[in-house]
Amino acid sequence: AQSVTQPDIHITVSEGASLELRCNYSYGATPYLFWYVQSPGQGLQLLLKYFSGDTLVQGIKGFEAEFKRSQSSFNLRKPSVHWSDAAEYFCAVGPEEGNKLVFGAGTILRVKS
Amino acid sequence: DVKVTQSSRYLVKRTGEKVFLECVQDMDHENMFWYRQDPGLGLRLIYFSYDVKMKEKGDIPEGYSVSREKKERFSLILESASTNQTSMYLCASRPSGRATYEQYFGPGTRLTVT
Secondary structure: EEEEEEOOEEEEEEEEOOOEEEEEEEOOOOOOEEEEEEOOOOOOOEEEEEEOOOHHHHEEEHOOEEHHHHHOOOEEEEEOHHHHOOOOEEEEEEOOOOOOEOOOOOEEEEEEE | OEEEEEEEEEEOOOOOEEEEEEEEEEOOOEEEEEEEEOOOOOEEEEEEOOOOOEEOOOOOOOOEEEEEEEEEEEEEOOOOOOOHOOEEEEEEOOOOOOOOOOOOOOOOEEEEEE
């Protein structure tokens, strides 16, 4: 079965510092990969997605992610974090059984001023 | 823009009550999903539906049922609520025929069962 691992439960970075959130997946074919963000008390918003082409994908809010097939990774990066980026971030892979996504456990990002 | 709405943001129910969580999407999507979100466990799929009156079990269907009588509405039912069903419930939808598999989420319902 497909799976997603987000090794870091919590990450704290200083405002203005760079950020990298890790995501490793297990998938038998070429995956569709996603990063979602959840602000406190809100639903999930799509940051970016990868399904083919350039392995470096750009998303909203200044985020980017790089697909590395050899490492089964899809890490999320941002060069300079803002206080408003404090949220929980979820990596997801699919499709599973034609229709579903499998989500990681999430990484909570705290931003200190 | 796709809009997915959920009937309540916060809900408090008593053990043994029957609970209905409603989800409505306005983009004519065929597929709809119900997830449960718990700290450290991420999102776990309860049920999904790929068409009206069709439903499929997800990873944790026990204690839940669903109803999809109209394309835009997908309801999650807790037949007899228990304290271990206290959680955040998220609804999502996506269209068929577009091979990106991106799902669009509602704002969530935080359910507390006392």
